[in-house]
Amino acid sequence: MLNRSQLDTFLSGVERAAFRMADIATRNPDDALDIVQDAMMKLVEKYADKPAEEWRPLFFSILQSRITDYHRRHSRTRRIFSWFGKEEEDEPMPEVVEPVGPAELLAQRLTLESLIEGLDALPPRQQQVFLLRTWEGFSVAETAKIMKCGEGSVKTHLSRATAALKRAVLEQGEEDSNDAH
Amino acid sequence: MTHTELPGNADSDEAMDVFAARARTLLTESADHLDGDTLSRLHRARSAALDSAEGRRRMPWHYAFVPAGLAAALVVGVANYQPPATLPGAYDEAMGQAVVEELDLLQNMEFMAWLALQEEGADGSSS
Numbered sequence: 001m002l003n004r005s006q007l008d009t010f011l012s013g014v015e016r017a018a019f020r021m022a023d024i025a026t027r028n029p030d031d032a033l034d035i036v037q038d039a040m041m042k043l044v045e046k047y048a049d050k051p052a053e054e055w056r057p058l059f060f061s062i063l064q065s066r067i068t069d070y071h072r073r074h075s076r077t078r079r080i081f082s083w084f085g086k087e088e089e090d091e092p093m094p095e096v097v098e099p100v101g102p103a104e105l106l107a108q109r110l111t112l113e114s115l116i117e118g119l120d121a122l123p124p125r126q127q128q129v130f131l132l133r134t135w136e137g138f139s140v141a142e143t144a145k146i147m148k149c150g151e152g153s154v155k156t157h158l159s160r161a162t163a164a165l166k167r168a169v170l171e172q173g174e175e176d177s178n179d180a181h
Numbered sequence: 182m183t184h185t186e187l188p189g190n191a192d193s194d195e196a197m198d199v200f201a202a203r204a205r206t207l208l209t210e211s212a213d214h215l216d217g218d219t220l221s222r223l224h225r226a227r228s229a230a231l232d233s234a235e236g237r238r239r240m241p242w243h244y245a246f247v248p249a250g251l252a253a254a255l256v257v258g259v260a261n262y263q264p265p266a267t268l269p270g271a272y273d274e275a276m277g278q279a280v281v282e283e284l285d286l287l288q289n290m291e292f293m294a295w296l297a298l299q300e301e302g303a304d305g306s307s308s
Binding site for chain 1: 199200201202203204205207208209210211212213215219220222223224226227229230231233234235
């Protein structure tokens with residue numbers, strides 16, 4: 001029997017974050033809503049009978065799967081890369097060279113706009129891992145399960161995503177200071 | 182490809198935590214401040230998902246009556262089935278009945294005709 005009230009409470013608790021994730025991934029609110037509704041339907045249809053504590057990882061797993069499907073359908077560039085067997089894992093890791101300033105300063109410079117802009121520029125897998133680990137707080141193991149990849153890949157994606165976002169913040173800061181001068 | 186160099190301690194675990202915490206706060210705030218139209222659409226999407234699932238789950242229960250009803254109809258049909266051979270018999274019987282009725286009518290007509298002649302004869306002899 002469908003526990004409508006319990007499911008409704010659960011879905012209402014995750015729908016906003018799910019929408020923001022899908023919106024960041026698609027940059028299209030209508031597509032994002034479709035993805036979220038699809039994930040909701042799939043969860044309720046297939047996993048409503050599962051224990052409630054399993055719903056959250058299952059829901060985000062479905063959501064990430066739908067986002068991945070979306071990218072497969074819509075990103076011609078990614079398709080071309082896949083034809084040549086180029087994976088995101090092959091991207092070179094930029095080297096960190098010398099200290100510039102305190103870590104807090106970097107975090108303080110981070111705004112929603114720069115964060116969204118930085119996330120938008122990330123490869124989809126890095127973006128998803130960053131959001132699942134940093135925002136939703138899933139563990140490395142949980143994220144790996146949700147993303148259907150190895151824990152090593154999760155760590156690599158997160159490291160690259162965070163480094164890229166920090167660089168974006170620094171670059172934005174430099175542009176702002178140049179504009180001020 | 183040139184990259185802006187990251188601050189040395191900006192790549193440490195501590196910096197990651199501070200940066201991640203800031204990112205988490207910003208994302209949570211953005212999700213908490215979604216516009217009314219988006220929230221309304223999310224609410225509708227949620228209701229549609231729950232309604233749809235309920236409908237799907239109810240369907241098999243309802244559909245269980247369809248084969249049961251068909252089976253019952255079949256049993257009743259077989260039990261009440263009579264071979265088509267009974268039809269000609271019934272037809273013959275009806276036809277026979279019609280013939281008898283026609284003969285009766287004919288006899289009645291003959292009788293009426295005889296009766297009329299008798300009455301005419303009686304009238305003629307009396308006049």
